[in-house]
Amino acid sequence: MKLQVVNEVSALPVVSLVPAxxxxxxxxxxxxxxxxxxxxxxxxxxxxxxxxxxxxxxxREIGEHIENCTRTLIGVGYNGGIGFPTGLSLNACAAHDxxxxxxxxxxxxxxxxxxxxxxxxxxxxxxxxxxxxxxxPEYANLLLAARDxxxxxxxxxxxxxxxxxxxxxxxxxxxxxxxVIDGKTCGVRPVLNLNGHTIEQYKIHGGKYVxxxxxxxxxxRMVEGEFYAIETFATTGNGYxxxxxxxxxxxxxxxxxxxxxxxxxxxxxxxxxxxxxLPFCKRYIGPEVKSPDAYLAxxxxxxxxxxxxxxxxxxxxxVAQFEHTLYINSSGIEVMSKxxxx
Ligand code: CO
Ligand code: CO
Numbered sequence: 001m002k003l004q005v006v007n008e009v010s011a012l013p014v015v016s017l018v019p020a021x022x023x024x025x026x027x028x029x030x031x032x033x034x035x036x037x038x039x040x041x042x043x044x045x046x047x048x049x050x051x052x053x054x055x056x057x058x059x060r061e062i063g064e065h066i067e068n069c070t071r072t073l074i075g076v077g078y079n080g081g082i083g084f085p086t087g088l089s090l091n092a093c094a095a096h097d098x099x100x101x102x103x104x105x106x107x108x109x110x111x112x113x114x115x116x117x118x119x120x121x122x123x124x125x126x127x128x129x130x131x132x133x134x135x136x137p138e139y140a141n142l143l144l145a146a147r148d149x150x151x152x153x154x155x156x157x158x159x160x161x162x163x164x165x166x167x168x169x170x171x172x173x174x175x176x177x178x179x180v181i182d183g184k185t186c187g188v189r190p191v192l193n194l195n196g197h198t199i200e201q202y203k204i205h206g207g208k209y210v211x212x213x214x215x216x217x218x219x220x221r222m223v224e225g226e227f228y229a230i231e232t233f234a235t236t237g238n239g240y241x242x243x244x245x246x247x248x249x250x251x252x253x254x255x256x257x258x259x260x261x262x263x264x265x266x267x268x269x270x271x272x273x274x275x276x277x278l279p280f281c282k283r284y285i286g287p288e289v290k291s292p293d294a295y296l297a298x299x300x301x302x303x304x305x306x307x308x309x310x311x312x313x314x315x316x317x318x319v320a321q322f323e324h325t326l327y328i329n330s331s332g333i334e335v336m337s338k339x340x341x342x
Contacts, residue, residue, distance in 0.1 A: 024077035083119025085281035124202035129337035167211030237317025257304030
């Protein structure tokens, strides 16, 4: 593949990574080939935002920049290759946040800790990978705790690896760090109720979970042919997250659901056609959908759509996250999202 990375002026990618003549769903590519392209798109999209991100940008600008990159780099299939809403979770919020259309936009501050969780996909083969941005050096160790723990977990991942071993390693590495914030030394711990996961086609959470704590009781092992997202969360808080605030993340969980309301039926049809079972956010719903908030709430109540509200540790805490997507092959792993940055 001969490709140019970014246009120097706009810092936006300028070419598609998808082979000419390729059409989504044609199964011309193996799942591994498709995931490799999604992985390359991920690297380029995140490089592009890393080049320009700074305090003063709004979260919406950051999210849209990344999403525009993905639409340019992939641009085919459901939601143009966007695997799930761009996670832009600040400080005590660990995951599942992204700006909603009508809410006031938040400006990134010098002392923020921002988790950027990006999903790309080709033909439903999703690459899920996250990193954390902080501008103040005092957060460096918190970020390192999360990043280093992912790296150490990747070293032991492979066919037959017990998932509980990954959890043990993640906690051991995370707890070996401490941070000094405002002159106060503070321990770092993993978030007990967050974990990595398997990934299946069009299904971001495939059904097996990868713990990031020691006493998980998990009895599963990694199996050749599976895709995993290994993600760790290091926090200065309690190590336990709760759902809180304005929900932005949703996914259609029942493709055959019905609705008694005409608006519900037309939204179901739209979601099926636009996202299939890939997670989406309110910003991705086009202007042709009438009263999306009301009908979305209706479909959630019907059980057709699931909602994933933001997840917060205690107020005043800081959470860092890193995440890679890997494939389990016969001899070890292939890290689909590995780049020079992380
Ligand atoms: Co993720
Ligand atoms: Co994930």
